[in-house]
Amino acid sequence: MNVLQNQSLLPYNTFHINQAARYLLVVHSVQELFEALDPEHVQGQAIRIIGGGSNILLTKDVEGLVLLNRIKGIDVIRETATDVTIRFAAGENWHDCVMWCVERGYGGIENLSLIPGTIGAAPIQNIGAYGAELKDVFLELEALAISTRETTRFSNAECAFGYRNSIFKQAASGKFVILSVTLQLSKHPVLNTAYGNIRQELDEMGKTNPTLKDVSDAVIRIRRRKLPDPAVVGNAGSFFKNPVISRQQFETLQAQYPDIPFYPSGEAIKVPAAWLIEHTHPENAASWKGYREQDYGVHPMQALCLVNYANASGSEIFALSERIITSVQHAFNISLEREVNIW
Ligand code: FAD
Numbered sequence: 001m002n003v004l005q006n007q008s009l010l011p012y013n014t015f016h017i018n019q020a021a022r023y024l025l026v027v028h029s030v031q032e033l034f035e036a037l038d039p040e041h042v043q044g045q046a047i048r049i050i051g052g053g054s055n056i057l058l059t060k061d062v063e064g065l066v067l068l069n070r071i072k073g074i075d076v077i078r079e080t081a082t083d084v085t086i087r088f089a090a091g092e093n094w095h096d097c098v099m100w101c102v103e104r105g106y107g108g109i110e111n112l113s114l115i116p117g118t119i120g121a122a123p124i125q126n127i128g129a130y131g132a133e134l135k136d137v138f139l140e141l142e143a144l145a146i147s148t149r150e151t152t153r154f155s156n157a158e159c160a161f162g163y164r165n166s167i168f169k170q171a172a173s174g175k176f177v178i179l180s181v182t183l184q185l186s187k188h189p190v191l192n193t194a195y196g197n198i199r200q201e202l203d204e205m206g207k208t209n210p211t212l213k214d215v216s217d218a219v220i221r222i223r224r225r226k227l228p229d230p231a232v233v234g235n236a237g238s239f240f241k242n243p244v245i246s247r248q249q250f251e252t253l254q255a256q257y258p259d260i261p262f263y264p265s266g267e268a269i270k271v272p273a274a275w276l277i278e279h280t281h282p283e284n285a286a287s288w289k290g291y292r293e294q295d296y297g298v299h300p301m302q303a304l305c306l307v308n309y310a311n312a313s314g315s316e317i318f319a320l321s322e323r324i325i326t327s328v329q330h331a332f333n334i335s336l337e338r339e340v341n342i343w
């Protein structure tokens, strides 16, 4: 096993933070992973998994062993006239898998095009975008328990998926390495174009009778316009979750801010965190949106995205997130929750 020592994680996180791992191992197969987790090698060290590093903020060096998941493979395990069931190995790139499915006409994840990261991380926060969530097509996953090295299957219900949430962010946090994810996709998909400006984008593309590929292309075009590209500027997408508040609290807010956007979420109301952030400001500037200090700040186009312009540290970005949370708390009495995993 080629375990590297004191290795910078700079190439392995999209925030481009330069913190090191005490030990780092790139894992290409389940067998390698199994051996890496041998208690004789691990000797009580903490184990962390990185896929694409697009949902972590490194605030310090990581003690223990970091496993970089590069386990690959795509297997069609069942096919009927209407559906196809596909098992994706956890180290596959999410967007590449979406493209693989779109090319073959398998529908259900086209609205999740261009989300960075790996298949194995997708269930962790039940990735979602443009009116779709992983849970809508998720059948099961296989995971290796870190302490016992036993393989376990989790069904959709057992994953306890919620809004950017799952059992792997709650009771099972840090206990499993996800090995593969099995999705059930449709060969005759009903396209979901109702969200936001997908339909408008399709119109602009001249697609009056859109295909699966057209919807994927529309999502990709919107995302490329609106979101910072981690290859250009360090970020981990939305830093905060959209808060879901009670109807009563929402009505009080709406009385004060009649233009506040909102989306019903069961009995409660989801309020865009970006709007809340845009309607508060730092002590020393007119707006959080576009706010910058040294190498860190808030993206000028996306108030939800905190960014590293060059050599910011994770703790500077974390401190910025604290200031934004306090600011929103004071203005609206709403506690923003971080979506990004803080290490
Ligand atoms: P990592 O950052 O490597 O890991 C994230 C967490 O999952 C860590 O706690 C890690 O330990 C754990 N983990 C990773 N792999 C495994 C595994 N195999 N087993 C067990 N634990 C594991 N998210 C959305 O939901 N919707 C979006 O639209 C979206 N857009 C984004 C846009 C941009 C520009 C960026 C930078 C991020 C965006 N994200 C979005 C966030 C992110 O891409 C997703 O959360 C993605 O699933 C993270 O995958 P990753 O492999 O990079 O995870």
Ligand code: NAP
Residues within 6 Å of the ligand: 128, 129, 130, 131, 194, 195, 196, 226, 227, 236, 237, 238, 239, 242, 263, 272, 274, 304, 339
């Ligand atoms: P947007 O379309 O400008 O909308 C702002 C927010 O309002 C979104 O976060 C969305 O919540 C909510 N919203 C808008 N239309 C909605 C509808 N019809 N029904 C329910 N909720 C609605 O958002 P954006 O920032 O450009 O992002 C577009 C999509 O990509 C969103 O789904 C967003 O979650 C996703 N995205 C996620 C990340 C991440 O890192 N998690 C990063 C970039 C983009 P939802 O977030 O619940 O959809």
